[in-house]
Amino acid sequence: MRSLPLAAALLVAVAVAATAADDPRPAKPKTENVILVMLDGLRWQDLFTGADEALLDKTRGGVADAAAVKKRFWRDTPEERRSALMPFFWGTIAKEGQVHGNKLKKSVGRVTNATNVSYPGYSEVLCGFVDPLILGNAKISNRNETVLEWLHKKPGFEGKVAAFTSWEVFPYIINDKRSGIPVNGGYAPLRGVPDSPEVQLLNRLTAETPLDGEETRYDAFTFRAAMLYLKAKTPRVTFISFDETDAQGHAGRYDRLLHGAHKNDAFLKELWETVQSLPEYKGKTTLIVTTDHGRGDAPVEWKGHGAKTAGAEFFWFAILGPDTPALGEMKDTEFTQTQVAATLAAALGHDYSAAVPRAGKPIAGAVKAGP
Numbered sequence: 001m002r003s004l005p006l007a008a009a010l011l012v013a014v015a016v017a018a019t020a021a022d023d024p025r026p027a028k029p030k031t032e033n034v035i036l037v038m039l040d041g042l043r044w045q046d047l048f049t050g051a052d053e054a055l056l057d058k059t060r061g062g063v064a065d066a067a068a069v070k071k072r073f074w075r076d077t078p079e080e081r082r083s084a085l086m087p088f089f090w091g092t093i094a095k096e097g098q099v100h101g102n103k104l105k106k107s108v109g110r111v112t113n114a115t116n117v118s119y120p121g122y123s124e125v126l127c128g129f130v131d132p133l134i135l136g137n138a139k140i141s142n143r144n145e146t147v148l149e150w151l152h153k154k155p156g157f158e159g160k161v162a163a164f165t166s167w168e169v170f171p172y173i174i175n176d177k178r179s180g181i182p183v184n185g186g187y188a189p190l191r192g193v194p195d196s197p198e199v200q201l202l203n204r205l206t207a208e209t210p211l212d213g214e215e216t217r218y219d220a221f222t223f224r225a226a227m228l229y230l231k232a233k234t235p236r237v238t239f240i241s242f243d244e245t246d247a248q249g250h251a252g253r254y255d256r257l258l259h260g261a262h263k264n265d266a267f268l269k270e271l272w273e274t275v276q277s278l279p280e281y282k283g284k285t286t287l288i289v290t291t292d293h294g295r296g297d298a299p300v301e302w303k304g305h306g307a308k309t310a311g312a313e314f315f316w317f318a319i320l321g322p323d324t325p326a327l328g329e330m331k332d333t334e335f336t337q338t339q340v341a342a343t344l345a346a347a348l349g350h351d352y353s354a355a356v357p358r359a360g361k362p363i364a365g366a367v368k369a370g371p
């Protein structure tokens with residue numbers, strides 16, 4: 001009689017071992033930190049094919065010096081053009097990670113909110129579902145919880161989630177008051193880091209720069225604030241939103257839009273190299289890069305985006321990290337903006353779409369470990 005419980009226990013142990021061996025997924029992802037960077041309204045056309053020939057002039061693209069812009073960004077093939085525009089993105093992220101959303105290769109990413117504008121797009125990305133009542137960019141505190149807030153409540157993440165954004169509407173989108181997540185947006189000073197001459201100078205310039213009524217700062221301020229905070233506080237989830245690619249589209253300045261994308265790419269490079277130099281992040285950080293919406297086609301509609309702008313519903317998604325198979329530029333895939341939140345959580349080993357059933361599931365194949 002005494003040997004029976006022992007035999008049963010042995011059987012259970014064998015069964016557990018067999019199950020673990022059969023499971024192709026690693027038990028735990030290597031990723032401990034995620035950085036989500038968004039380049040507002042950067043079209044898939046510009047990301048995947050580089051500078052658009054139809055816009056490299058004064059009349060259609062508002063380009064001040066066409067010869068200079070062509071010298072910087074025009075090349076004979078789409079591959080050369082996109083590498084000239086975003087060398088880090090194509091040289092590192094696309095080689096060591098994954099890039100989804102090139103419609104020319106039948107990889108199609110769709111925004112599913114009906115507006116194709118920013119607040120609804122960011123809310124769709126960060127919450128993983130569409131709130132049909134969010135129809136515009138008004139400064140209304142989001143009634144929905146984002147994946148940032150969801151993670152912030154988990155053990156190990158409290159006080160380790162932070163956001164840095166060029167646009168000043170983000171404290172509302174992320175609902176900083178309810179979530180408790182610090183959101184450094186627009187021309188707000190950087191807080192929560194040890195005082196230093198560098199922080200003081202950044203905050204002074206941030207306060208002195210805006211023109212009257214401006215609600216979006218230059219991306220350099222956003223990036224420097226994020227970098228100072230990252231080094232001082234080592235957040236586990238960092239959200240960064242750049243805006244020049246959108247603002248210069250609305251301004252009708254394709255030359256400045258390209259310049260903005262090129263600068264953002266340099267920021268991504270510096271960010272990734274910094275991350276790999278810090279023991280808290282090296283080898284255990286996943287970088288996700290995406291956008292909130294597309295824009296219309298050249299030569300006329302590219303300046304704007306909205307419910308009635310054909311093509312503004314397409315977006316793209318890129319991921320690089322220790323749990324992402326290096327599949328490069330994806331072909332024949334379909335995904336939606338509602339899947340970004342669960343993909344971010346999956347990189348950290350959390351099953352967001354199981355906890356929030358109306359959220360989209362992780363993008364297939366983007367993270368090999370996970371829940």
Ligand SMILES: [Zn+2]
Nearest residue numbers: 041118246250
């Ligand atoms: Zn816009």
